[in-house]
Amino acid sequence: MPALVPALSARVSVGLLLLRIVIGLAFVQHGLPKIEHPTSWMTMMMGPHAFAPPWLQAMAAVAEFCGGLALVLGLLTPLVTIGIGIDMLTAIFFVHLPMGGHWVGGPGSFEIPLFYLTSMVALLCTGPGLYSIDALLAKPTASGG
Secondary structure, three states: OOOOOOOOOHHHHHHHHHHHHHHHHHHHHHHHHHHHOOOOHHHHHHHHHOOOOHHHHHHHHHHHHHHHHHHHHOOOHHHHHHHHHHHHHHHHHHHHHHHOOOOOOOOOOOHHHHHHHHHHHHHHHHOOOOOOHHHHHHOOOOOOO
């Protein structure tokens, strides 16, 4: 059975830790106002242009706020990266592209959500690194498990 956390060097793991902390804290900050109004944040921000039902707004709020906390800790990293990745795909295709969808700069620029999406794919492929709760949980125990 393959390891849940790939074997990585300490140097690579420090890089992954820094990436997780910075992006995770950014998502906590993006998600905080959403988690305070989980089923109505989009309507409050976009008015009549809101496209997601309340349950989907709540899922996005949880993905951003709780997912950001989990990224910082390196907890449930594959699940979190998929959740945030879906959130960013939704932002790109349903918010940024309809606004004009510029690659870099200007109204509708999808540079930042694309960066977050790419980072989630990278973390999904590499795992969270040695300095994570996932790595602690994946360590074999003295009993051989």
